[in-house]
Amino acid sequence: MARWQPGTRERLARAALELFSAQGFEQTTAAEIARSVGLTERTFFRHFADKREVLFDGQQSFTQAFLDGVEAAPPGAPPFEVVASALRSAGRFFDDERRAFARARQAVIEANPALQERERHKRAALAAAMHAAMLARGTADPAASVAAETAATVFSLAFQQWIRPGEDRTLAQIAAGVLAEVRRFAAAG
């Protein structure tokens, strides 16, 4: 028999979400999460840089969805279209199976300011990745920044709506609507 059970990170992350949901983020210690899956606190911190990070695993695969969407846009497409393509790709990543999980996770995050802070940081990391991708594709810098930040903003607003109770449109549909709203905003006045 194997010395250690596989999938340590995943087991820790799952246990953490359960405990946070049941008794709150601050009321749950890292040692408690680790014990609940038969590990020690030290091992927890070997897998996650800090206690908050356990809720934000798998960030890079989701960022990758945006970058794939950027790459899928035809060369020479205007930044607005590139952002739209990135958002469609992200919309495909967050399919309907993820929605229930996302809701549970978001409930925990919304109950704790420190977790909201970490979420903004992840949003900023997404914007930075998009920025680099826009630059790499030849878009110059004031425009590249605006495009990247707009992508992150539209995603953020659309995601909030996507997990709202009763909402059943896809993330891609909602994001397209928000992006259209950006266009209206800039056109008027």
Added chain:
Amino acid sequence: MARWQPGTRERLARAALELFSAQGFEQTTAAEIARSVGLTERTFFRHFADKREVLFDGQQSFTQAFLDGVEAAPPGAPPFEVVASALRSAGRFFDDERRAFARARQAVIEANPALQERERHKRAALAAAMHAAMLARGTADPAASVAAETAATVFSLAFQQWIRPGEDRTLAQIAAGVLAEVRRFAAAG
């Protein structure tokens, strides 16, 4: 003679910036900051919710500058114009006297991810305040969110540029340029 010196918060904040600049954020303990102005660690944490917060004091007066700008916009003005007005008002708040201080502060923040996280959180708080102001002024919700987030984004990008070495345009000038870029972004494609 008074029992305590006045301006405790300000003395702590000033000492903190100096120590962080000289030896780094993580290398400076809260107890050290407090001792350097003749106080105890416990008193430090009575004035600031956490160690990072000492660098983000006076946030609400700066948010107020945005809200003043919103109020200054004529009733019925389109959201884009309201945002432009808010950015002009913020530009007046960050006058040239503040630039050197802002640069020193930003150097500390950019050297530490935890401080960057807090800064994003402040940006989000600004967006939330702008959002509430837009709603109060009668702008409905998808548009209000987009306007608020755009204001925060444009300010953020403009501020970064404003403190760049060698930059000597005013913040208002830079922000106006970034806002024009947003319009170009949304118009093309």
Added chain:
DNA sequence: TACAGTGATGACTGTTACTGACATCAGAAC
């Protein structure tokens, strides 16, 4: 002028997030 509040602070104690160093030991590689 006496005297009871008030409020900022100090002193003390405790919890927990995190870190460094070293030991352990099943399985893979040779």
Added chain:
DNA sequence: GTTCTGATGTCAGTAACAGTCATCACTGTA
């Protein structure tokens, strides 16, 4: 079969915070 590797356990330590109670210059009131 020996050596190596890598994930883990153990132990000790630092520093960020929080709760609680005492202190004491100042303020208002009688």
